[in-house]
Amino acid sequence: MENDQDAPAATDSEPGVSSPAKPCSRPGVIAAAVYDHGRRIGDIEIKDAHTWRGRDKAVVWIGLHEPDKALLREVQVEFGLHDLAIEDANHAHQRPKLEIYGDSIFVVARTAHMAGAEIVFGETHLFVGRGYVVSVRHGPSTSYNLVRQRCEASPASLALGENYILYSILDFIVDNYMPVLEAIHAEVEDLEERLLRERLDKKDIERLYMLRRSLLRLRNAVVPLVDVCRRHEHLDLPGMDASLHAMFRDVTDHVRRVQEDIDTLREVLAFTFEASLMIGQSEQTEISRKLASWAAILAVPTAVAGIYGMNFEEMPELKLPYAYFIVLFFIFFVCGTLYRLFRRAKWL
Amino acid sequence: MENDQDAPAATDSEPGVSSPAKPCSRPGVIAAAVYDHGRRIGDIEIKDAHTWRGRDKAVVWIGLHEPDKALLREVQVEFGLHDLAIEDANHAHQRPKLEIYGDSIFVVARTAHMAGAEIVFGETHLFVGRGYVVSVRHGPSTSYNLVRQRCEASPASLALGENYILYSILDFIVDNYMPVLEAIHAEVEDLEERLLRERLDKKDIERLYMLRRSLLRLRNAVVPLVDVCRRHEHLDLPGMDASLHAMFRDVTDHVRRVQEDIDTLREVLAFTFEASLMIGQSEQTEISRKLASWAAILAVPTAVAGIYGMNFEEMPELKLPYAYFIVLFFIFFVCGTLYRLFRRAKWL
Amino acid sequence: MENDQDAPAATDSEPGVSSPAKPCSRPGVIAAAVYDHGRRIGDIEIKDAHTWRGRDKAVVWIGLHEPDKALLREVQVEFGLHDLAIEDANHAHQRPKLEIYGDSIFVVARTAHMAGAEIVFGETHLFVGRGYVVSVRHGPSTSYNLVRQRCEASPASLALGENYILYSILDFIVDNYMPVLEAIHAEVEDLEERLLRERLDKKDIERLYMLRRSLLRLRNAVVPLVDVCRRHEHLDLPGMDASLHAMFRDVTDHVRRVQEDIDTLREVLAFTFEASLMIGQSEQTEISRKLASWAAILAVPTAVAGIYGMNFEEMPELKLPYAYFIVLFFIFFVCGTLYRLFRRAKWL
Amino acid sequence: MENDQDAPAATDSEPGVSSPAKPCSRPGVIAAAVYDHGRRIGDIEIKDAHTWRGRDKAVVWIGLHEPDKALLREVQVEFGLHDLAIEDANHAHQRPKLEIYGDSIFVVARTAHMAGAEIVFGETHLFVGRGYVVSVRHGPSTSYNLVRQRCEASPASLALGENYILYSILDFIVDNYMPVLEAIHAEVEDLEERLLRERLDKKDIERLYMLRRSLLRLRNAVVPLVDVCRRHEHLDLPGMDASLHAMFRDVTDHVRRVQEDIDTLREVLAFTFEASLMIGQSEQTEISRKLASWAAILAVPTAVAGIYGMNFEEMPELKLPYAYFIVLFFIFFVCGTLYRLFRRAKWL
């Protein structure tokens, strides 16, 4: 998937800069390239990044995946990142947030994608400052290579600089929530249909429970991101083109739409719970009524047969002709009448 | 319903402008007309729209329905619309919102109307700027031809320009929520009556569930619209007549009333759920009591008959005269007493 | 009830003004009088209202009840009211609100009063401006004649002008919520007592349900009114005496107290629901235990009698002397023991 | 308890002022004293209060309990209180609030204390202005004599003037919530223990219900008081010493702590409700299982004995030797096996 390595020796035609001769094959480094006016100059070594930073319109874009401490430290020195941000980036499980350290910003976002039928959550940390973007992925998440390819395909946009890259990555992260949401949606609809067609069995309840947990987790990823995106909208970063504000607003809108969908699904599942309780209760009542009805009907032969099964010497009915058949008929008649009565009362 | 096409060649008497000779019969274009001082000048081709834009008091009003990309692109070029707004307009499923791009605004609203007994949701995107209004309908929704007719019927108001058209459309959308709300209202009252008269069966629970979902969906359409309308109230658009503020305030008020009604109905359905649980439980208890009572009553003949049905050689009672009748009487007496006792305790 | 008509030809001693010779007997007009320095000058015709408007310290106070369009139109022309406000006033079912049109205000409030054991809701629209108050009642509501009498009784206060009248009407509306609240309160306490003494039957559940609906409706009337009153407190209307601010604050306080009471009652009813579920469940368990206990006890004679009722040829016990009595004693002994055991375990 | 009357003729050594010769023995007046520089000068008559008001550092502190209208009227005249405040003070059932009338403030607070095992609620109204504090108690509440004694014991603090007295009373009111809260706390813990040890019977459910109502009432007293206290913190009253701000902040903190405790207890009771439902359901299931198990076990002898109790002529088993014992053994064996199976499945 990460085919930066497969594209060796990009155009390093720029004179007077450290030539990024070899592609970055270091573990933890997924890609490291430098762009000028939106055009890819070539891959670079992290230690050479600073030589590009001062140059106008040049952006260094580095993608890391679960880097070790030494690598992070090198990146920190190269771009002058804040200790606390690096410490956060070192271990996952941060809340999605946007922090400003001087004139650089640190963004944490949670990613989600489907791995087969499973929802998989990851975390991405982004360091963005004048002339650089460093993305650090933790846990299982989609590579941002696709974002890189799309950006490279539209140099005019990429020329807007690091903030455009940041926008592209955030947009990509939010886009990736969609299939997850759709998968949950499909599950919810399936459950709904089962609920209304028959009723939820224990397996369904387990699925319902798991859906609620997944939604909760997705919500925890998305809700703080709304705030992050909204702050981006109003952020007055140096070198931030006005046209970017509209783009960030678009992402905000997108992520809020995701949040709205999550909240709707959560409420639907709450309705499902309540409807399931009602259906369960209704069913229970129906069974009780059936049980009671049959108990009543069957009590007739039991009582009558019990009485005529007694061994008293003097029981004149026992000797009457046809008494047995009369009694049999009587039993059937009473049972039948009861049956019709229960039927009419909708107990049966 | 869309009879703009049936009204060919409106008065194109205005000299010096591209003559809108033929009515717009292009697929996706429902209507495209130009108005001057609130008076309809005639139909135009979209490509001629820009010739009208500079003229004071002239408004181009175009109505599209699920346009293809080419058509949208043409509209974009003609009115200089923002890329992101066009991208949003291209696919439905946006959140209701109001976005400002320079001196033009982009509004998304969700529509709802009854198609028979079914609630049908649609989406409308509106581009409004100096001298033009473009409406883009997605999904099944009522045409805005009726709005157009009403506007044309009051040229004085229409002379207020594009913001008046925007107001008219929003007012129409909000008005259309009413029959939907009333249909839900009638359903809720029907359910309520059934609940209190007898009790909800499985079919009713399904209806209740579906009502809650519909209300949720309607709420998702309405709640963000409150915000859109409120922002309109305070929007200081160029060429926005002061009298329009009061109109937009009226729409806000209207949509908030709709929201209040939705919330009330939601709460009523929650009460219905709770009352249904209580009634169900109460009924269950009643059945259990009845079952227990009859079981107790019928245990008497069973036990007595069982005992006198034993085959012991020495059972003196069996030989007593009238013993059988005494026992029969005893059984009936005990059963009757039990019956009266249960009756008094309201178990039967 | 409306006895303005019975007080014909009030003092029309004011020279140089159109003499309000005849009392207003027009349908829809309940009362129309003019006051100067808090003193009633006399009844007027609506068409003469404007002659009074310019005069300092004079206030025209008109009371309408479900006026037809023509009448409203006349009032509109006379006082220069806004189209949208008139349109709202034309049909009921507005949200309680306060709107400012230029230097006049439009207030909508919902009224509630007891008609026998029933709660009846109405709506009042108020137009207040320099020198006039017009009240429009919709639906069943108490006449404001009482307010008028009280105001006329304290000319010093009435001399404060139209805002004092507005305050008096709002105060009256809020005062009228009290008996409604008290009636609901009494019902809730009755239900509560029944719940804790025995348990709620289906009729009680219906009452509980209806109470919740009434509270919801009352809440919908009251909550937006809090906002209306609070805005009045801070309204800087022309000719608004400082002392009126304290009065409006008092109304705000009053209506918030009503809201607090409503919220408390709502919560109490929610507790009632939960307590009812618990009691119902507890009762169900008790019945199940009783049922199970008696089933166990009665299984003994059934089983024993069944065994000794078998027709095997070789059943030695059957021939033993006193076997029958021993078995009888055995049955009674086991049943008694079981009974004591269940008693001790509190199942019986 | 009110022993001001028992301390006759306090030091009225101050020359040139109306000598407060007799202690106030008027009904409704609990105490009325004047303080100078924190030192008690002596008791006064209410009608003489105004002679002290102008003097710097002198404070008149009057305590009333359910005064009649005449007394309130006299107080109003003496201190120039606002009509609306007096009207409010006249009848209880106000919301806790802080109102500012010119340079005097009017405070309403709800009090609570334990009277035996019962929670008793009262209401206190406070009028505070330059040089005076008037407290009006309604309903059953603890006298503020204790506050007076404490204040008199620290003249340095009391010299801070009327705001210090106000602080002392509010602090006292909030302190008095504590034992109430502790009593509820003890009840909740008792219920909790009962719930987890056995299960809640109807009496416990009633207690739970009553606890929830008490907490609701206490909450209604406390929550608006938080706001009152917070406003006090920031109030810039004339003659308000800076050190008082910290004191009022302390009361705010205290009352918020009370609110937090109330909210915690409310949530605990909600958990109790839910746990009780779960335990009840679990118990119900257990009983049903037991019932079903025993029914199954006892069905064996019933069925077998029934079959061998039939009177067919040709039933070969009946004549087999030992058949009776074999059948008996068979019955016991099957019953025993069933019992073991149900035991293993934890149904018994």
Add this chain to the structure above:
Amino acid sequence: MENDQDAPAATDSEPGVSSPAKPCSRPGVIAAAVYDHGRRIGDIEIKDAHTWRGRDKAVVWIGLHEPDKALLREVQVEFGLHDLAIEDANHAHQRPKLEIYGDSIFVVARTAHMAGAEIVFGETHLFVGRGYVVSVRHGPSTSYNLVRQRCEASPASLALGENYILYSILDFIVDNYMPVLEAIHAEVEDLEERLLRERLDKKDIERLYMLRRSLLRLRNAVVPLVDVCRRHEHLDLPGMDASLHAMFRDVTDHVRRVQEDIDTLREVLAFTFEASLMIGQSEQTEISRKLASWAAILAVPTAVAGIYGMNFEEMPELKLPYAYFIVLFFIFFVCGTLYRLFRRAKWL
């Protein structure tokens, strides 16, 4: 654990100051040391603390554990602390808060740690001002000696002064919430697994109940702390280095993450409750169905045998050859058919 006492006579090389010859062995005093430019000068007596306060870059750091009133009084005099703060510090059970008294601040935080399988809560009060930090621990809590050691290990940071110490302690407190949260998390997952694998028994419900209470308590500790930390972020204390703002922001972030986790767990437990209700109901229905099915099946032999056990003289079937076997077969056939039918309907 408190090994300050074990490190006797630290470097008291600073000339001209009261020599802190003996380590503080006074009960209640855990540690008392003075630092200059981040370097430990030595232990001091509390009474000598003031001699250090004026000196630039010197910080006195005193750690107390449940001090008596005399000790607190001494500390108050030494550092000029506010009466109310000292009063608060005197007894535990304060809400977490941040109060500013002049140029010193008073912080209350609740601590939590695991003591075996139990969660143990404590309380810490912090007095921080120019040149001093006093920590007062109440109840069982971890000593801050570890914080002291860490601080001493990085003199550069400690040279930032009292605010750095405050940050370190808060960071430590928040860090200590983590294992508590993890322990609860493990319990919740265990319960979850049990719920979905079988179902919750009474013991599990008790655990669930206790978990909810623990989370509630932890939440009460954490939520107000978020506010405390956020206020620290923006606090402009004298001598507060800019770099500290970022540190406090980091703590805020950390404590908000804890809060989010608590809220998630609370919601998960609420889902658990609902799922448990559903599973319980589903199980109850299953048992009822089984019971009803077996009752129906077993009613057949009972009814048939009852009938052929009657003692009528004329019952022709009794004399038919093979009648007994036919009846037996009939019983088995009907029972078998019923069994299959119930099986197919999934009642068995």
